[in-house]
Amino acid sequence: MRYFICLVILFSSLSELHADHGLHFKSNEVAKELRTGVDITHKSNISYNTSFSIHFAISFRDSDTHYGDILSLKEINGNKLIQVNFRDPDLFVIYNKRETKFHCNFKELGIQNNRWISFELKIDAKNENLQLLFGDTILNTSIKFPQNSEFALSLGVVNKYGFVIDEVPSISIKDLSIRINGSPKHLWPFRKTDSNLLRDILSSRTAKIYNPDWVVDYHNKWAPLDSFTFSTIPSMAFDSQKEILYFVMNNGDISSYDLRTKQFSTLTVHSGYPSFEKSQQVIINKGEILSYSFNRNRTSSYNFKTHQWSKNKKSSLDDIPKFWHHNKLIHPITKEITTICGYGFYSYYNKIQSFNKESNTWNELKFTGDTIQPRYLASFGSSSKDSNIGYLFGGLGNSLGKQILGKEFYYDLYKIDFKKKCIKKLWNYKCKDDKFQYLPVNTMITDNDSCFYTIMFPALKRNTYLKVVKGFINNSRLVFIGDSIPYDFLDVESFADLYYWKSENKLIALTSHLASDNTYHVNLHSISYAPDEEAELNLDARSLPLSIKIFYSCFALFLLILALIIRKKIRAKHQSEKELVSHVSTFDIEPIISYKIPLVNAILLFGGFQVFDSKSKNISYRFSPTLKELFLLILLYSTENGKGISSRRIQEYLWPDKPESKAKNNRGVNIKKLRSILEDISGLEIIYDNNYWKLTSDDSIFCDLIHITNEIKKFKESGNIEKLEEILQILKRGTLLRDIFPEWLDSFKDKNTGKIVNFLENIVSQADLNTSLRLRISNVIFEFDQMNETALRVKCSLLSSEGKHSLSVETYENYKKLYSKFYNEEYKFSFKDIAKDLTVMH
Known part of the structure; x- marks a missing residue:
């Protein structure tokens, strides 16, 4: 029977198990009182007879934290205490404040950061055995532990054991399950919630969470990593083995940025120059920086031991490249520099060419199979399984290669086999919206030859943004993921690329552009890999037989x-x-009039957040959670008081833990992003007026909340039924912003819900309205206030008077159940009291 109950709950809770989830524990990067903890048994302890096990997935991240408590467990009857403790680079199990022989050294085990590792602690009280499973390591020891007892359990910083816990390592945890006497009893997926309680999807238990930070946000949000400024254009290359970015200048100078140490430094260069052209013509080959030129038919390499470039002739910055925004690789067979496609001198190219060092010439390679259409600004990545295979995605060009004949945005994927010298077109993504004009960056990251990741940007405006896109190698699907990065696109004066940071399991986005002061700005951002990954939860993979x-x-x-x-x-x-x-x-x-809610230049808040631009396109996806909240703060305060919201109030709501300088920077960056989005909505603008951020709009903008407020006022003045119809059509979509739950929003929701319900209650009791309309009004009231007694009386009475007695009784019984659930007492009125003729009510 227990398995049956578990199964039913699991099936009803599948949505909990199909999204990137997990809890990110705040560590010593914040004050002690702000560190994360989870009290699994905050209401009552967990009982067992002979054995129990605790299983979860854990991930460690790089930080300055070298110590902390991961898990604390206290057995009640015998007062036994078990702690799992981290002291860099070791994991320990402590029993009654003494070390056990359990000791896992991360360096010896090859544990990498930001990877999920299976952890299980199993206590067999009957056979006096304690077992630890950590990754592929299994350890056992003897232990005396009481049978027929109960235990308290917590993770991180939770003080309930009579001693202080204030240190937690930089970890993330998900999918905590508990088996009692061999049977699965509890499962907390640790999916993001806006409350301080986590639900156990196998029972009615909850766990209490303190100072949460959610894993999903790190897979959906780009984090600024660093930024640099150069006096002239840098050519950039990434050494994936050393995890170092190199910036090569025309005069031979080289700067580097080490992702592991976050150190920016200048390399020693004794002599020589790169073969420099402004189209990012440097590449890493076996740890060597290799530069190349199309115009001069030469290469130059930098030797890290002698600190010299191999060529002594300086290149000219006035030498215009032949192939802007081409793709590059080291040929897997010949080991020669190889390039694909590109743009130059008003022409698009589809050449695949390699440089022959012996003859100092570029030779075009011949391939059989499909033909790649001429293009530039495409994305290329090598297969993660076969180094002879590469994939080319997207770009801009046309079939004849002449710019004068127009531009075509490509969303196709080609498989290039350098060993067999064959090209195969895998698919062409058919974009339904001809306004969808996005281009990818130079590089893609392939994942087991099943999918790839790159970043794309809207190409027809300068102040644009980059967004991760996931493509599927054997299926023509493209999925946008996460939030966006600001990007100034100036065609050949801009560059963006994507790298995989293996040791931290992250993606790095690099952007470079020419600034107004003629310097070049380079910005780095990171996001956890894989962004918004939809991984199915394998329930208790180790512990379920x-x-x-x-x-x-x-x-x-x-x-x-x-x-x-x-x-x-x-x-x-x-x-x-x-x-x-x-x-x-x-x-x-049945409607009175055929009113349709406008979907052009529209902001819809009832039933959930939706925004439509001037072309009736739903652009809600462009609002990250932070941007959405910032937009609503400005909109709602502007609507309520006419003057908007101050910067200080925004900081209090969105970045309360940030110092003022960082909060100001965050606000500036997000205001810029928001203004970029609102450019597509004609007549809507964010202004800063008299120390307040305010949203201004003209008559072409439709906001359902503002419209409802105005229409209610007009109806009260005129009694026009058509106005009432418009109100009901909007309100039947659902409550105000029902998909967004910050605390500051509650007062707005309560205030507007109260006004709406009071208005509808006054109307629905009017006997001169027809039955159909009054039923519709009562349904809308229930949408906003499911315990509204006026709506109950109206609906039950009207249904009974129309001969719909069974439906009237069903409505009443459902109300009674909810009343008992919410108020923990029986509803005092009988069905007869409720369903009597409405005229008795007045």
Whole structure:
């Protein structure tokens, strides 16, 4: 029976298990009182008889934290204490404040940062055994532990054991499950929530969370890493083995940035120059910086031992490149510099060419199979499984290669086999929107030859943005992921690229552009890999035996069949009542007028957040959680008081833990992003007026909240039924911003909900309105206030008077159940009291 209950709950909670999830523990980067903890047994302890196990996935990240408590467990009857402790680079298990022989050295085990590792602590009190599973390591020791007892459990900084815990290492944890006496009893996926409670999806338990920081935000949000300024254009290359970025200047100077140490430094250069052209013509080959020129047919390499460039002739910055924004690689067979496509002198190219050192010539390579259309600004990446294979995605060009004949945005994917000298077109993404004009950056990251990641940007405006896109190698799908990075696109004066930071399991985005003062600005951002990855949770993979997994599968089939049989019987039994429900439903929603909510230059807040631009395109996806909250703060305060919101108030709501300088920087960056988005909405603008941020709009902008407020006022003045129809059409979409839950928003929701419900209550009680309209109004009231007694009385009375007695009783019974659930007491009025003729109410 227990397995059956677990299965039902698991099936009903699948949405909990299909998104990047997990809890990121704040460590010594914040004050002690702001560090993260989870009290698993905050209400009551967990009982066991002979054994129990605790299993979760854990990830460590690079930080200055070298110590902290991961897990604390206290057995109640025998007062036994177990702690799992981290002291860099070791993991320890402490029993009654003494070290056990359990000791895992991360360096010896090759544990890398930002990778999920399986952790299980299993206590067998009957056989006096303690077992630790950490990754592929299994350790056992003898331990005396009471049977038939209970335990308290917490993670991180939770003080409930009689001694101080204020240190937690830089970790993330997800999918914590507990088995009692061999059976799965509890599972907390650690999915993001706006409350301080985490739900156990196998029981009614909750865990209390302190100072949470969610893993999903690190997979959806780019974090600024560093920025640099150069007096002339730098050519940039990334050494993925050393994890160092190199910046090569025309005069031979080289600067470097070490991702691991965050150190920017200047290399010693004794003599020589690179073969420099302004089209990013440097590449790393076996740890060597290699530069190349198309115009001069030469290469020059930098020797790290002698600190010399191999060529002594300086290149001219006036030498215009032949192939802007081409793709490059070291040929997997010949080991020669190889380039793909490019743009120059008003022409697009589809050449694949390699440089022959012996003859100092560029030779075009010949391939069989499909032909790549001439283009530049494409994205290239090598196969993660076969170094002879490369993939080329997207770009801008046309089939004849002449710029004068127009531009075509490509969203196709080619497989290039350098060993077989063959090209195959895998797919062409058919974009339904001809206004979708995005281009990728130079590099893509492939993942097991099943998908790839690159970043793309809208190409037809200068102040644009970069956004991660996930593509599927065997399926023509493109999915935008996460938030965006500001990007100034000046065609050949701009450059952006994507790198994989292996040791930290992150993606690095690099952007470079020519600034107004003729200097070149380079910015680095990082995001956790893989962005917004949709990984299925493998429930307790180590601790659930195969027999139970098979049992779950069989039971799932049985449950499905059983559900179908029950559903069929219910349908047959209540067919006549279903027809009645169908009739009433149609009758209930019949509109008075055919009012349609505008979807051009529109801001919709009822039923969830949606924004439509001047071309009726839904651009809600462009608002990251922070941008959405910032936009709503400015919008709602502007609507309420007419003057907007101050910078200090924005800081209090969005960045309360940041110092003023950082909060100011965050605000400036996000205001800039927001203004960029609002450029596509005609007549809407953010201004800074008299120390307040304010949203201004003209008559072409439709905001449903503002419209509702105005229409309610007009209806009160005129009693025009058409105005009421417009109000109901909007409100039936749902409550105000029901998908957004910051604390500051509650007062706005409560205030507007109260006004709306009071207005509708006054109207629905008017006997001169027709039955259909009054039923529709009562339904809308229930949408905003499901415990509204006026709506209950109206609906039950009207349904009964129309002969829909069963529906009237059903409405009443549902209300009674909710009332009992919310107030923990029985509803005092009988159905007869509620359903009596409405005239008795007045």
